[in-house]
Amino acid sequence: MRYLLCYLLLCPFTLLAQITFKVEGANREPVRVMQPLKGNYHIAAWKNDTLNNNGELVLPNQPGTNEFIYKQKTYRLYVRPGKTYVLTLNKDEIKIQAEDEEGQLALNRLSLPFYQAVAMKYYKEDTVFAHNKIRVLAEMEQQLRPFHTLNIDKGFHQYVEKLVKVYYANMLACTFIQPMMKLDFNKDQAQIKEIAGYWKDVFAIADPQDPACMAVNTYFDYANFYNTWYLAYFLPGSKGTYKRQVLDDEYWTRKYAVIQSDYKEPLKEYLTAQWIYAITMEGGFQPFALDWYNEFQTLYPRSIYTAYLTNGINTIREYQKKTKNDFSLTQHFIEDTVNSFDQLAAKFKGQTVYVDLWATWCGPCKEEFAYNEGLKQFLKKNNMQALYISIDKDAVDQKWKDMIKYYDLQGYHIRASEKLLNDIRNIFGENRGLAIPRYAIIKDGKMVLNNAKRPSDQDALYKQIARFL
Numbered sequence: 001m002r003y004l005l006c007y008l009l010l011c012p013f014t015l016l017a018q019i020t021f022k023v024e025g026a027n028r029e030p031v032r033v034m035q036p037l038k039g040n041y042h043i044a045a046w047k048n049d050t051l052n053n054n055g056e057l058v059l060p061n062q063p064g065t066n067e068f069i070y071k072q073k074t075y076r077l078y079v080r081p082g083k084t085y086v087l088t089l090n091k092d093e094i095k096i097q098a099e100d101e102e103g104q105l106a107l108n109r110l111s112l113p114f115y116q117a118v119a120m121k122y123y124k125e126d127t128v129f130a131h132n133k134i135r136v137l138a139e140m141e142q143q144l145r146p147f148h149t150l151n152i153d154k155g156f157h158q159y160v161e162k163l164v165k166v167y168y169a170n171m172l173a174c175t176f177i178q179p180m181m182k183l184d185f186n187k188d189q190a191q192i193k194e195i196a197g198y199w200k201d202v203f204a205i206a207d208p209q210d211p212a213c214m215a216v217n218t219y220f221d222y223a224n225f226y227n228t229w230y231l232a233y234f235l236p237g238s239k240g241t242y243k244r245q246v247l248d249d250e251y252w253t254r255k256y257a258v259i260q261s262d263y264k265e266p267l268k269e270y271l272t273a274q275w276i277y278a279i280t281m282e283g284g285f286q287p288f289a290l291d292w293y294n295e296f297q298t299l300y301p302r303s304i305y306t307a308y309l310t311n312g313i314n315t316i317r318e319y320q321k322k323t324k325n326d327f328s329l330t331q332h333f334i335e336d337t338v339n340s341f342d343q344l345a346a347k348f349k350g351q352t353v354y355v356d357l358w359a360t361w362c363g364p365c366k367e368e369f370a371y372n373e374g375l376k377q378f379l380k381k382n383n384m385q386a387l388y389i390s391i392d393k394d395a396v397d398q399k400w401k402d403m404i405k406y407y408d409l410q411g412y413h414i415r416a417s418e419k420l421l422n423d424i425r426n427i428f429g430e431n432r433g434l435a436i437p438r439y440a441i442i443k444d445g446k447m448v449l450n451n452a453k454r455p456s457d458q459d460a461l462y463k464q465i466a467r468f469l
Contacts, residue, residue, distance in 0.1 A: 017061040017082045021068050021075070024090040026055035029070075033057070036064030037304050040214040040270065044277040044308035061085075064215060065159065076107050078156050103152035107160065110143060112167050115221065119174030129198050132175040140168040140205070162206070163216040169206035170222040173199070177229065185237040192238050199230060209263065214270050223271055224255070231258040248395055249286055252279050256292065272296055273305035280312025283366050284399075285319040285406070323402040330410045339419040341427055341447070344389075349445035352468055353385045353412075354452070357428065357438040359392050360399050365437040369407040371455035376410055378462055382469055386411030391421055391436065443468045 021031065034046045041064070051057050059066070061084070066077045070089065077085050077096070085104070086097040096104040122132050147160050176198050183191060206213065208226040213219040232254040236242040245254075252275075259271045276296060279289050293313045297306060338344045345353075354375070358365035379386055388409050392400050400415055416424060425434045428450060439452035441464075448468055453461035 017084050019059045019061060019066055019077060019079060019084075020086040021051075021057045021059070021070075022086060022088040023051060023055040023070060024088065026051050027053055029055070031057055032069040033059070034065075034067040034217075035059060035062040036066065036215070037308075039064040041065055041067075041217045041219070042214075042270070042305065042308070043220055043274055044305060065163075065217065067217065077104060078107060078159050080153070080155065100150075100152045100156060103147065103150045103156055106146050106150060109146075110160075110164070112164075112218065115167060115171040116174050119171045119177075122171075123175050123178060127179075129176050133172060133201060136168050136172045136175070137205075140164060143168075158212075159215055162212055163218055165206040166213055166216055166222050167218040169202050169208075170218065170225055172205065173202045173225060173229070180229065180234060183234075183237065185240065185242060195234065196238065199234070209267065211267055211270075214267070220274060223274075227255045227258050231262050249284070249288070252284075252286065253288070269300050269303060269305070273303065273309060276309050277305075277312060280309070280316060283363055284361070285316050285402075287316070287320060289313070289316055290320075319402070319406050322406045325405055327401075327405065328408075328410065331404060332412045334412060334414040337417065338414060339417065340423045341420065344387075344414065344420065345442045345447055346445045348385065348387070348442050351385055351442075351444070352382070352465070353387050353442040354379060354465065355387045355389065355440040355442060355447075357389050357391065357424065357434075357436050357440075359390055359436060360396055360403050361392070362436050366403075366407065368437055368455050369409070371458065372407070372409070374458055375455045375461075378465075379411075382465070384465070384469075387442070388413045389424070390415040391424070391434070441465065441468055 021033075023029065023031075029051050031049055031051055032046055033049050034041065036042070037045050049057055057068075061079060061082065063079050063081045066079050068075045068087070075087060075089075075094070077087055077098075078100075079085060083099065084097075086095075087104075088095040088097075094105065094108055096108075098104050122135060126132060126135075143164050144161060147157060152160075176195060179191070180195055183195070185192065206222065208223055213222070233242065256272075256275055259268060259275060263271060272292070273296065276289060276292050279286060279292075290313065293309060296303070296309070300306070334344070334347070356365075356368075375386070378384075386409075388404070388411060390400050390413070392415055397415065403409075404413055414420075427447075428434055428438050428440075437454065439454060440447055441449040441452050449464070453464050455461065
């Protein structure tokens with residue numbers, strides 16, 4: 001009876017424990033949220049949500065790191081069981097109501113910019129690994145120093161240490177990526193031994209095989225880098241077993257293989273789920289991802305991650321089904337050789353054409369296709385055509401055609417030849433690069449606008465096109 005009374009007394013307080021993310025003056029604005037899965041950060045757990053009329057998003061207490069992305073900025077809370085937290089944004093000011101307020105504010109002051117950009121900067125300034133190691137460790141300690149004196153519990157302190165150390169281990173590893181890429185594994189034995197020592201220094205900062213890494217958001221990049229450059233490249237290269245491949249999906253298949261062979265549980269389950277989720281979100285619709293998913297279900301029939309993988313897997317299944325259909329009567333291919341953009345534009349004399357430069361590997365390009373239904377109706381109403389120019393290579397010709405079917409891209413299609421692509425780079429490129437998606441307008445066989453609005457910017461695009469009708 002005494003234990004039951006204690007439970008009844010404590011239960012109301014436990015139920016009241018919640019997390020509130022609040023933005024002063026906001027109303028029904030989007031926010032992305034990641035709540036941990038059994039205390040672990042996982043990319044599959046990210047979801048889109050919306051602030052209410054009072055600018056608030058109220059969530060249940062989920063112990064571990066809870067993250068919010070609002071207007072492209074990330075905010076963190078380290079949550080303990082049964083506690084209530086309120087994170088309030090007022091312009092550029094952050095207020096946090098919590099027992100460990102100072103620790104939470106310090107957590108949100110942490111600066112962890114993209115590790116590769118920082119590492120490349122360090123290497124450009126100094127190619128000596130030992131010097132960069134000193135620099136990285138000093139910066140890491142500077143980031144951790146405030147937390148040594150704050151009144152935060154042991155779990156919070158361990159979380160911050162893991163978050164920061166994993167980040168800096170990854171940064172240090174990236175400082176020697178260039179000499180590692182230039183290795184000749186058949187000749188450079190002394191350098192191979194030297195770089196093996198560099199990796200040991202990296203692992204001394206943060207062990208990529210430590211399950212505690214699952215709690216922090218810096219681990220996904222670290223594991224990805226470690227899998228790519230150590231497990232799948234340097235280690236087999238130093239043993240004489242590395243085989244260079246040029247397969248289109250090698251990026252995915254090599255790392256999936258090392259996750260299966262080089263990790264123990266629970267990291268194996270955790271990383272396998274992340275990699276399956278990542279490939280479904282990438283939008284390549286690789287059929288082998290279905291095999292991975294089936295294997296995952298067999299190995300982990302009660303996995304907490306399975307529910308987060310289902311939508312992406314169903315999208316691949318839908319893709320496989322749609323690509324078996326024939327092309328529609330309004331999907332036309334330009335089969336003859338075209339060597340310049342002017343030559344291509346000349347085929348549309350007497351017409352107004354909306355041009356879409358894209359590629360099968362371009363995520364933002366494919367995101368814009370979600371707005372094509374409205375665009376299609378607008379073009380039809382105004383007697384216009386759409387021209388889709390793919391800059392894909394010959395090797396993905398079938399994937400290009402399959403995606404035309406899947407995204408229902410109505411209009412004219414051409415996959416750029418090498419000469420046409422070079423001309424497109426000269427016309428649309430900036431600083432020697434070509435950024436896509438890119439849009440243009442052709443009228444009566446000539447380009448009249450080389451940087452048109454995107455389909456997602458509907459009103460502005462339609463007004464823009466109207467000037468040329």
